Amino acid sequence: MNPIQMVDLKSQYQNIQNEIDQAVLDVIRSTAFINGPEVKKFQQNLEAYLGAKHVIPCANGTDALQIAMMALDLQPGDEVITASFTYVATAEVIALLQLKPVLVDVLPGTFDIDPAAVEKAVTSKTKAIVPVHLFGQCANMEAIMDIAKRHNLYVIEDTAQAIGAEYSFGDGRKQKAGTIGHIGATSFFPSKNLGCYGDGGALFTNDDTLAEKMRMIANHGQTVRYYHDVVGVNSRLDSVQAAVLNVKLKYLDQYSAARNKAAAFYDEAFKNEPKLTTPKRASNSTHVFHQYTLVTDGIDRFGMQEFLASKNIPAMVYYPVPLHMQKAYTDPRYKEGDFPVTEELCKKVISLPMHTELTDEQLNLIVSSVKEFLNA
Numbered sequence: 001m002n003p004i005q006m007v008d009l010k011s012q013y014q015n016i017q018n019e020i021d022q023a024v025l026d027v028i029r030s031t032a033f034i035n036g037p038e039v040k041k042f043q044q045n046l047e048a049y050l051g052a053k054h055v056i057p058c059a060n061g062t063d064a065l066q067i068a069m070m071a072l073d074l075q076p077g078d079e080v081i082t083a084s085f086t087y088v089a090t091a092e093v094i095a096l097l098q099l100k101p102v103l104v105d106v107l108p109g110t111f112d113i114d115p116a117a118v119e120k121a122v123t124s125k126t127k128a129i130v131p132v133h134l135f136g137q138c139a140n141m142e143a144i145m146d147i148a149k150r151h152n153l154y155v156i157e158d159t160a161q162a163i164g165a166e167y168s169f170g171d172g173r174k175q176k177a178g179t180i181g182h183i184g185a186t187s188f189f190p191s192k193n194l195g196c197y198g199d200g201g202a203l204f205t206n207d208d209t210l211a212e213k214m215r216m217i218a219n220h221g222q223t224v225r226y227y228h229d230v231v232g233v234n235s236r237l238d239s240v241q242a243a244v245l246n247v248k249l250k251y252l253d254q255y256s257a258a259r260n261k262a263a264a265f266y267d268e269a270f271k272n273e274p275k276l277t278t279p280k281r282a283s284n285s286t287h288v289f290h291q292y293t294l295v296t297d298g299i300d301r302f303g304m305q306e307f308l309a310s311k312n313i314p315a316m317v318y319y320p321v322p323l324h325m326q327k328a329y330t331d332p333r334y335k336e337g338d339f340p341v342t343e344e345l346c347k348k349v350i351s352l353p354m355h356t357e358l359t360d361e362q363l364n365l366i367v368s369s370v371k372e373f374l375n376a
């Protein structure tokens with residue numbers, strides 16, 4: 001049995017090694033490292049996969065969020081609403097651009113942003129909402145787009161954890177995560193569901209003007225070389241990464257299916273464990289299981305993590321500290337108790353190994369070890 005990992009990039013690579021090696025070697029031999037044909041090809045492949053009019057590759061997911069906010073011409077002090085239970089990058093770029101992050105709580109079942117809380121947080125200064133499709137399933141986009149429309153707000157979907165997930169509207173229409181709001185921002189960090197072999201990210205939009213602007217911002221604010229129309233950044237996806245992504249994109253749906261199979265295995269194993277709540281599926285979204293996250297009740301989850309580690313099984317707590325309790329983001333507007341669902345989740349969640357290469361033997365060992373801890 002291979003060692004169990006949170007994400008087994010090595011086994012995944014070994015299964016597609018010939019294709020990857022060839023693709024990477026081709027780039028090296030071409031020496032078209034920056035803006036080579038592989039980047040354009042990946043852009044087109046991802047546009048086709050997502051059904052998005054424009055994909056703008058960039059250097060990482062955090063940059064994608066930043067470029068999105070720069071393209072919307074938000075001004076210092078403008079309010080941007082996002083979830084209190086998320087990875088720090090979401091709030092980081094809001095703060096960096098001197099915008100005002102307005103945090104709202106998430107829903108206890110799906111861990112995604114609570115639309116009712118978003119509605120309550122809207123003020124005359126609100127300019128944008130950033131829903132995070134946490135752990136691999138879409139936030140309630142129909143409700144969020146409705147709020148945005150009524151209050152004339154932009155929506156930037158943080159889809160770093162949910163690429164490939166599909167959202168279903170009430171009328172039966174289906175759209176891929178990241179293509180519903182005005183802009184979608186994603187990450188190709190190696191451990192993400194579509195991960196490259198370094199850093200990478202992308203923006204999605206169906207709006208021609210925004211697409212042009214984001215392309216310009218990502219490229220030093222220029223469309224014609226050495227003529228800079230706006231202040232931009234340097235944020236590129238390199239050709240080696242694009243070549244890896246061109247191979248891996250072909251397998252993305254297969255990878256999502258493998259993750260769902262592992263999730264179903266865990267669900268079945270833990271369904272009668274009173275001390276564990278298995279992840280709830282959103283009614284309007286497929287789940288691509290970036291993480292398989294349990295909510296524990298009445299157990300020492302760090303003790304469980306240690307017990308599992310003693311059997312060479314990793315487990316992680318995403319995320320132990322809510323944004324409003326982070327030193328960098330302390331704010332007199334917020335205090336402990338303001339976001340009860342987020343705070344409870346931060347105290348109770350634990351994520352089990354979740355990736356595309358989990359074998360039944362590995363899953364059985366993980367499950368029996370968790371049960372051994374629970375029944376000790």
Ligand SMILES: *Cc1c(COP(=O)(O)O)cnc(C)c1O
Pocket residue numbers: 060061062063086087089090132158160161186187188189199200201
């Ligand atoms: C990973 C992640 C990001 C940032 O992506 P990087 O490529 O690491 O910059 C942003 N938001 C969420 C929710 C993430 O999980």
